[in-house]
Amino acid sequence: MQDxxxxxxGKAEGEGSAVPSPSVVAQQAxxxxxxxxxxxxxxxxxxxxxxxxxxxxxxxxxxxxQPVSKTVSVPGVSVTATAIPRAAAWAMGDGKTVVCAGPGxxxxxxxxxxxxxxxxxxxxxxxxxxxxxxxxxxxxxxxxDVEWHGGGQQGVVPGLVTRAQVPLRVAEAQALVVS
Numbered sequence: 001m002q003d004x005x006x007x008x009x010g011k012a013e014g015e016g017s018a019v020p021s022p023s024v025v026a027q028q029a030x031x032x033x034x035x036x037x038x039x040x041x042x043x044x045x046x047x048x049x050x051x052x053x054x055x056x057x058x059x060x061x062x063x064x065x066q067p068v069s070k071t072v073s074v075p076g077v078s079v080t081a082t083a084i085p086r087a088a089a090w091a092m093g094d095g096k097t098v099v100c101a102g103p104g105x106x107x108x109x110x111x112x113x114x115x116x117x118x119x120x121x122x123x124x125x126x127x128x129x130x131x132x133x134x135x136x137x138x139x140x141x142x143x144x145d146v147e148w149h150g151g152g153q154q155g156v157v158p159g160l161v162t163r164a165q166v167p168l169r170v171a172e173a174q175a176l177v178v179s
Contacts, residue, residue: 019076022151029072029081030146030157036064038088038142038164043107049169055116055123056168058090059104060140068144079150083160086143092122093136093168127172139165 043057044050064085071080090098104120116123128136146157 020074022077022079022153023155025072025074025077025079025150026081026148026155029070029079029148032072033068033070033081033083035068035083035144035160035162037162038064038140040138040140040164040166041106049171050124052124052127052170052172054114055121057107057117058120059106060088062103065103077151079148081146081148083144083146086145089141091139093138094124094126096122098122124170128170133167135167135169137165138168139163
């Protein structure tokens with residue numbers, strides 16, 4: 001059991017036991033949150049080369065784009081911290097960044113191959129030739145804000161981040177016109 005006595009512990013002079021402040025318990029709840037790691041999905045996926053000037057769709061599993069809560073109870077106070085995903089920032093490896101407000105829309109074959117994602121996509125303008133391993137490193141950083149409440153108080157802890165990355169080869173196709 002963690003000792004919460006000391007300044008800011010909520011212990012009044014002469015009391016026999018320390019009652020931690022809700023903000024101290026909230027810090028513990030935030031530390032114990034287990035946030036899901038993002039799994040990058042793209043069309044085309046990282047196993048196949050993307051083509052220059054063809055839209056790339058990016059998305060994350062919708063199951064990971066859910067609030068995550070943790071309740072910590074100690075004698076005298078109980079606090080619940082809830083992490084909420086706010087945005088996904090994609091570094092595309094070509095110097096461009098795409099910020100998506102949600103997990104993105106999964107690509108399915110009903111969409112035309114050259115259609116752009118309605119909410120989370122990028123179009124490469126040059127190939128990844130000459131890059132390390134002939135590919136761009138695509139990374140995503142999901143920002144989570146944490147709201148907590150308990151013991152008659154509430155607060156916000158902004159900016160927890162989970163990250164993932166994958167390599168993506170981007171090729172350039174040349175057309176040959178024959179008369």
